[in-house]
Amino acid sequence: MAASMACQAVAKGLRGASASCLFLNKNKLARVSSRRWLNLQEYQSKKLMQESGVTVQRFFVADTAPAALEAAKRLNAKEIVLKAQILAGGRGKGLFDSGLKGGVHLTKDPAVVGELAKKMLGYSLTTKQTPKEGVKVKTVMVAEALDITRETYFAILMDRACNGPVMVGSPQGGMDIEEVAANTPELIFKEVIDIFEGVRDDQALRMAANLGFKGPLERQAADQIKRLYDLFLKVDATQVEVNPLGETPEGQVVCFDAKINFDDNAEFRQKAVFAMDDMSESDPTETEAAKWDLKYIGLDGNIACFVNGAGLAMATCDIIDLHGGKPANFLDLGGGVKENQVYQAFKLLTADPKVEAILVNIFGGIVNCAIIANGITKACKELELKVPLVVRLEGTNVQEAKSILSKSGLPITSAVDLDDAAKKAVASIKK
Numbered sequence: 001m002a003a004s005m006a007c008q009a010v011a012k013g014l015r016g017a018s019a020s021c022l023f024l025n026k027n028k029l030a031r032v033s034s035r036r037w038l039n040l041q042e043y044q045s046k047k048l049m050q051e052s053g054v055t056v057q058r059f060f061v062a063d064t065a066p067a068a069l070e071a072a073k074r075l076n077a078k079e080i081v082l083k084a085q086i087l088a089g090g091r092g093k094g095l096f097d098s099g100l101k102g103g104v105h106l107t108k109d110p111a112v113v114g115e116l117a118k119k120m121l122g123y124s125l126t127t128k129q130t131p132k133e134g135v136k137v138k139t140v141m142v143a144e145a146l147d148i149t150r151e152t153y154f155a156i157l158m159d160r161a162c163n164g165p166v167m168v169g170s171p172q173g174g175m176d177i178e179e180v181a182a183n184t185p186e187l188i189f190k191e192v193i194d195i196f197e198g199v200r201d202d203q204a205l206r207m208a209a210n211l212g213f214k215g216p217l218e219r220q221a222a223d224q225i226k227r228l229y230d231l232f233l234k235v236d237a238t239q240v241e242v243n244p245l246g247e248t249p250e251g252q253v254v255c256f257d258a259k260i261n262f263d264d265n266a267e268f269r270q271k272a273v274f275a276m277d278d279m280s281e282s283d284p285t286e287t288e289a290a291k292w293d294l295k296y297i298g299l300d301g302n303i304a305c306f307v308n309g310a311g312l313a314m315a316t317c318d319i320i321d322l323h324g325g326k327p328a329n330f331l332d333l334g335g336g337v338k339e340n341q342v343y344q345a346f347k348l349l350t351a352d353p354k355v356e357a358i359l360v361n362i363f364g365g366i367v368n369c370a371i372i373a374n375g376i377t378k379a380c381k382e383l384e385l386k387v388p389l390v391v392r393l394e395g396t397n398v399q400e401a402k403s404i405l406s407k408s409g410l411p412i413t414s415a416v417d418l419d420d421a422a423k424k425a426v427a428s429i430k431k
Helices: 002-013 042-051 065-075 110-120 177-183 201-210 216-234 284-291 310-322 339-350 369-382 398-407 418-430
Strands: 020-025 028-033 059-062 080-084 104-107 124-126 140-144 150-159 164-170 189-192 237-247 253-255 258-262 295-298 303-307 329-332 357-364 389-395 412-414
Touching: 042 059, 042 140, 042 216, 042 258, 059 065, 065 080, 065 110, 065 140, 080 110, 104 110, 110 140, 150 177, 150 216, 164 177, 164 201, 164 216, 189 201, 201 216, 216 237, 216 253, 284 295, 284 339, 303 310, 303 339, 303 418, 310 329, 310 357, 310 418, 329 339, 339 357, 339 369, 357 369, 357 418, 369 389, 369 398, 389 398, 389 418, 398 412
Parallel strands: 303 329, 303 357, 357 389, 389 412
Antiparallel strands: 020 028, 059 140, 080 104, 080 140, 150 164, 150 237, 164 189, 237 253, 237 258, 295 329
């Protein structure tokens, strides 16, 4: 039960194709999904790699069919790949509302690129990772299609166990790395990077050899590995994952596809990178919540959950479900709370027509419960709250907070613990 609700919340919030992080656990590799606030299109990630000297396919970006046709002609390539740019995986098997099948197409004729772009741009593409109505395509990437002789996997990520960055590689690329780790763990290679020293030449060459690159390609792959680490540092990434890192028949090592995860705390230092964030595909409520440092994920139920801490949010969703209710959202207030944030949170929750009750579940450690209580009373009065409100407060200044709520004269239902709060929230709807 708990896993199902927690996974539902996480899955609902992870719309980008690169929203998961790799972590090392002894000799095993695991992927832990987390909320990723910065979403970059494929061409934007390729541009960042290009700027760091990483070898990628030649490409152009277009937002009109004539521009796509012109880009195809300028490439002067033997074969061209046209890719719809949206923040979702499964594009190749997607369907446009124009009737076109597939968001990725290969052709040797530039004229075909223009015709395909007409059926992509301005139309919605639906894939296994998009909402049912799909996502409108505003840009396409026109790139040189290269043959791949061999595919390998390479990533750089932060690993707690090693207190810093680690390189992970496998000669088995082009597939889920978790499957490789589970079925053939001997094909997973790891190199711990000294954060002060960086990637040494011998480490890069050893990883290149472990990936199966031979002769001149070994040195070339080692150079690409060092450049990828430079990118990792330069953009404050938490992960750079290249799958596949391949070799071509012409003897070139190329990064064909990459996922980059960024440290959100470095936004003040990475203004140019974060300015590329495409918020047009994000849920408007999630976008508005982010302006107030609130983490919001919309769900399909009717009981709004207002909590502090992601773990508490998942527990609250689970226990509501346990008592026969359905969470309407996953809203995490975080730690450094201000009264106005509470007010803005209530504005978001009450604006959702599905919400029939609100459950506030706060465990105040570094959060002052009195601030929460003041924010709640202000919101209830100014927003003229019409739905039942159940509040469970515990922790710092909780007695003062409870006094503020009781003296407010507002129809607020108090709860002694989380179980009691969930029962009362579900019961308030059934009345």
